[in-house]
Amino acid sequence: MEIIKDTTDFYIQGPTAVAIGKFDGIHKGHRKLFSDLIEEKNNGKKVVIFTFDPSPASFFAGATVPGLTTRDEKRKWFEENGVDVLIEFPMNAQTAATDPVEFIERYLVKQMGAKYVAAGQDVSFGDKGKGDYKLLDAMGQKLGFETHFITKVEIEGREVSSSLIRQEVADGHMENVSKLLGCPYTLHGIVSHGRALGRTIGIPTVNVIPSKEKLLPPNGVYYSIVRVGDKILRGMTNIGTKPTITDENLVVSETYLYDFSGDLYDKEISVSLLSFKRPEMKFSGVDELKTQMSLDVENGRLYHHSIETAKYNWNE
Structure with a gap:
């Protein structure tokens, strides 16, 4: 092209x-x-x-x-x-x-x-x-x-438009966004090095700094699917500034990958946000953060087992 x-x-x-x-x-x-x-x-x-x-x-x-x-x-x-x-x-x-x-x-x-x-x-x-x-x-x-x-194309009685989809993203309605786009809302980026806190508490994550051109949904935890090359992996993604561990105002996408081990640093990945779980929270310390993350991980397993991930068309 x-x-x-x-x-x-x-x-x-x-x-x-x-x-x-x-x-x-x-x-x-x-x-x-x-x-x-x-x-x-x-x-x-x-x-x-x-x-x-x-x-x-x-x-x-x-x-x-x-x-x-x-x-x-x-x-x-x-x-x-x-x-x-x-x-x-x-x-x-x-x-x-x-x-x-x-x-x-x-x-x-x-x-x-x-x-x-x-x-x-x-x-x-x-x-x-x-x-x-x-x-x-x-x-x-x-x-x-x-x-x-x-x-205009209509879905469930609403005209599909970019402005409507932007509003749904801003509201965190990721299931609606998927219907309107024809595929899940996806962030692309290179895996960067973070503070490695997740690894030290047994919940390692892959971190991506989203482009400033990309509209982000509300800060919080999302159930997600991650594509690495030809592999599609189940995940749990936090979009936010990590207020429990830093005062920096840098928004980062951090994803825990289920049943995966390996080094993804400097690799390009795609993170598709399927469903909003909860808003980002500031905890009293690392122990409380670990407890909540462990709960999120378990809830994520239940979520992923309850959906048909094959219904998403990754070639669109």
């Missing part, structure tokens, strides 16, 4: 099938759109994803606004699912003020060779977000590209 970033001066030899959007979370609605794009790839078009970097939310806030999917996670998913070219269009004062008609004529048609453009009906682009699906449709008829607009 070719990645075009940090420039507005690019050219793609068409014909192309282009999807426009922020793609935060790559949820079931996005996946419906991608399935249509792949059909166009089978018809001889290059698949192009047009997104923004930084995200519009981060640009207008003037700081990183955590999202459901980091830049690296998006890149990996796009590459694994057949995208030919990913455009991370630079979001700045100049590009944000681009006239919507100019955006279509210059970028979509002239520089991308678009013959098929897909987006959600809530798509917005150009100066003050004035470009919308109606303008795309009208310009498509004028300039010779086909448009395809995805209606």
Whole structure:
């Protein structure tokens, strides 16, 4: 997959099938759109994803606004699912003020060779977000590209959207998040060295410092599944700052792996949060912490034995 970033001066030899959007979370609605794009790839078009970097939310806030999917996670998913070219269009004062008609004529048609453009009906682009699906449709008829607009996917009576999923993550409703995304909410990272306290009390953990780009659920204990290479392991994950043992305000993901022994330092792992157990707590000392962690571990065994982990599609 070719990645075009940090420039507005690019050219793609068409014909192309282009999807426009922020793609935060790559949820079931996005996946419906991608399935249509792949059909166009089978018809001889290059698949192009047009997104923004930084995200519009981060640009207008003037700081990183955590999202459901980091830049690296998006890149990996796009590459694994057949995208030919990913455009991370630079979001700045100049590009944000681009006239919507100019955006279509210059970028979509002239520089991308678009013959098929897909987006959600809530798509917005150009100066003050004035470009919308109606303008795309009208310009498509004028300039010779086909448009395809995805209606919202509904699950249990609710429209699937990135904003809804972000709220569910913020509330710690991980089962709902899994349904809306089509897979569990997952943190990716490199296993780092911690204080080794868990090892000294008989409950060793693997530690990952989450990306600042990643929206985190409330601090607390979660039942989890961890992927290491081709292995899938059951786990219990604490997201938080470890207030019993440190005053540092660094949020860390610490996962105890059931029935596992080995060295995972400096290896890349994926931690999928399945269910919230309890909030993070500050205990009177290490002994009380160990007692609670031991109880959490036992409850986790019961949880994992009660669910069908095979129901989660790890290839999505």
